[in-house]
Amino acid sequence: MIPANKVQVSVGSLADMGKRFAGAWNRAVSGEQVEETHVTFLDVQTMLEALSPRRLELLRHVRQHGAGNVRELSQALQRDYKNVHHDVAMLESAGLLQRDGRMLIAPWDELQANVSLMPI
Numbered sequence: 001m002i003p004a005n006k007v008q009v010s011v012g013s014l015a016d017m018g019k020r021f022a023g024a025w026n027r028a029v030s031g032e033q034v035e036e037t038h039v040t041f042l043d044v045q046t047m048l049e050a051l052s053p054r055r056l057e058l059l060r061h062v063r064q065h066g067a068g069n070v071r072e073l074s075q076a077l078q079r080d081y082k083n084v085h086h087d088v089a090m091l092e093s094a095g096l097l098q099r100d101g102r103m104l105i106a107p108w109d110e111l112q113a114n115v116s117l118m119p120i
Helices: 014-029 044-050 053-065 070-077 081-094
Strands: 006-011 037-041 098-100 103-105 110-114
Touching: 006 044, 014 037, 037 044, 044 081, 053 070, 053 081, 070 081
Parallel strands: 006 037, 006 110
Antiparallel strands: 098 103
């Protein structure tokens, strides 16, 4: 079975991001193949806003059908262009949505979100 192409989304500090990067770097230097993608938000509220039901629906649609541009996507989702444009910009800035030329792509089969109950 081929492992799913996944992105790991979490809440953490800049120090947490640095530790994760250093760990991956050290594993790669020792010869281990490192293929992982992380998106870290600095607080839970920002993560929950980024992963709203509408934005998750948008990511699912783009993953399954692709999108040539924001207008095409807004029509397919039957949503206001301005709102979809805002959502696309936010998801792109977070690294959850990407562009291949002019095409919008969501290259992830799976999004794993982690929220620690311990203080950061």
